[in-house]
Amino acid sequence: EKILDTAVRRVLFAKFAMGLFEDPYGKTFKNRKRHSPESVKLAKTIADESTVLLKNENQLLPLDAKSLKSIAIIGPNADQVQFGDYTWSRNNKDGVTPLQGIKNRVNKNTAIHYAKGCSLTSLDTSGIAEAVEAAKNSEVAVIFGGSASAALARDYKSSTCGEGFDLNDLNLTGAQSQLIREVYQTGTPVILVLVTGKPFVIEWEKNNLPAILVQWYAGEQAGNSIADILFGEVVPSGRLTFSFPRSTGHLPVYYNYLPSDRGFYKNPGSYDSPGRDYVFSAPSALYSFGYGLSYTSFVYKNLSTDKDKYELNDTIHATVEVKNTGKYTGKEVVQLYVRDKASTYVTPVKQLRDFKKIELAPGETRTVQLQVPISDLYLVDEKNQRFVEAGEFILEVGQASNNIILSKTIVAGEPSTIGNDEIVKPKNKKSSRQMEVKGEVRDVQATLVPDMQIIEKSTGKTIAVTDAKGQFKFTTGNHEYLIFKKSGYQTVEIEVNNMNVINITVNYGEN
Structure with missing residues (x-):
């Protein structure tokens, strides 16, 4: 009953805060201005900062709008808004599609060749020939694939994910894979943009295409946002909030796995050199949690903490210097992970504890402050009670869970002697x-x-x-x-x- 009272109290608090008890039918909201310039600007900012650049071989991106003479816009999500699950509309009039956004951005002398190519759900390949022709006649081809979630008002048309829509694997649906491969065969550089809310199996695409982006269901300004990113008006700065698997059979795949996970033999394989974890693949993620590229580059140095030993009620204050060494002003997501060096209960190899997103001009250096309360490093015993076990913890700072650049060991309470050679062994x-x-x-x-x-x-x-x-x-x-x-x-x-x-x-x- 006590737990239920707590849950109900939270719901009632939210209703009181919204004024629903004083105004249960929302009369005060009736004349409130919706879709203001401020909200449109916010929608664009959210779209800009959430898009993740997964690959950019030989700096194909950003494209030069001034010199580009022709561009092919291809794919089932190229001229279709995708607002995501539980949204109110699937009508293009309620948002900007990628095709429209690119039209708004390119030079008037740039020829745009559009072809849908295929749908998200059908295996019909009759439209691929038109897409191939569009690519052949263009300097670069941008393919917009991905998924479609169900919308409100029971609009389930072409839905491939979302509540109540389950897939048996994580491959691209319909004829999308064939579309991508046939356009790639033209020799025209291909940029793949996944418009989605979920991971896909794209190992072939990673190995072959020069550029890949993921634009999560980005709202009404999605088209203008992706156009600005493609042409360098916005530098991508999003990071993955989950890992991409190499295949459906690799699931589950996550960054905070236990030390005994990710293969026993530590001997990944390939068809050229078969291994054991797996015979023809690796147990690691295709793209790991926290991953994301930029059009500029950053250097990390001088990781330090306010002290080396902390009491159990302290907070770790860490600083690291980050410098923009590229030629674009860009945003970097500085990530702090913590690993328990030795513990009574098995703990993950690392866990994200703090992060900061900062913007740096070319050549600019900034000291970034990160912090972790020692209380966040708790374990849970067999009685479901939380406790912090004194000992050594490794702080890891980097650009992604699989790209740790700097590390430092600190002590919380008295150091553990488990696995510590310097403590348990004499000189x-x-x-x-x-x-x-x-x-x-x-x-x-x-x-x-x-x-x-x-x-x-x-x-x-x-x-x-x-x-x-x-x-x-x-x-x-x-x-x-x-x-x-x-x-x-x-x-x-x-x-x-x-x-x-x-x-x-x-x-x-x-x-």
Whole structure:
């Protein structure tokens, strides 16, 4: 009952705040001005800042509106507004389509060749020939594909996603893939714009097309916004709020996975070189959470925190310097992730804790401030109670979850000794008494591992390498620490401690 009271109280508060109890039929809203210039400007800003640039090979974008003589506008979403789920309209009169936006932006001497090519739902390919011809007659082709969500008033026409619309895979629907590939075969540079609210499987497109953007259902100003982005009036600055999978079979795919996820063998494959995680693919995302490109470039340096050790009720204050090293004024999303170095309960490899979006002119440098309350680093015990476990945490700052540029370790409370070599082990000194040590190295499936380096920690010298049978033999100090290291395997460190025979088991991956 207490929980229900809390939920009801929130709903009633919102209604009181909106004045619905004083004016239940909304008479005070009747004459309020809708669709003001301010709201239109806001719609354009939201569209500008949310669009994500996924690929821009050889700086194909932005296009030069002054020199462009011809452009092909192709695809089922090229001349159709897409407002997304639960919106009021699917009528082009209520918004600006990409085709109209580009017409508004290009030079009057630029020839625009439009062809729909195909629909979102039909396998009919009869319109592709017209699209191919449009591309052949143009300097560049922009294909607008993606999806369509259901609208209000039961307008479900051509819906391919949204509430109550389920797909059996994440491939582009209808004949879109064939349309893209046949236009690509013309040799005309192709820019793919996905107008959607969801991820698609676009590994072929990533490997072959020079430029790809994702414009989420961007509202009434979507057409003007994408035109400004294509022609450089707006520099794209959106970042992915979810990861794109390589295939439907790769699901689920997310950035904050557990250390044991993403493949056991750490041996991704391809048709040229089959592996094990997967045989012909990699378990990593096609595009990762937080990813997004810009027309300019940024450099990160000097990550620092206000202190190295925090009490459990403190807040971490971190700063990092970011410089625009490109030629465009642009916005960068600086992302701060945190990883618990060692914990009682298994925690993700990283989690986003703060981010800031900043605008920098060419050559400009700014110090960005980020913060994380220590209380946000809580764990949940078997009684569903939250607690912060004292220990070491790694702060990671970068441009995406898979593009960490700077990192720093801090301590919350007393440092944990779990997995911390410097705390649990004494300072290593080279032993005076020498002894012969032999043994073998196997992986977790008992396969012998050849060519593994064995390094003396005290000297840093490689004193042996395992042979073809994974075996080794050498002389070292009786209290020496040995480091077993090879690419593709986690590094193992062990003390000789008077042992003449040492057999090591190594796990796949990197430390």
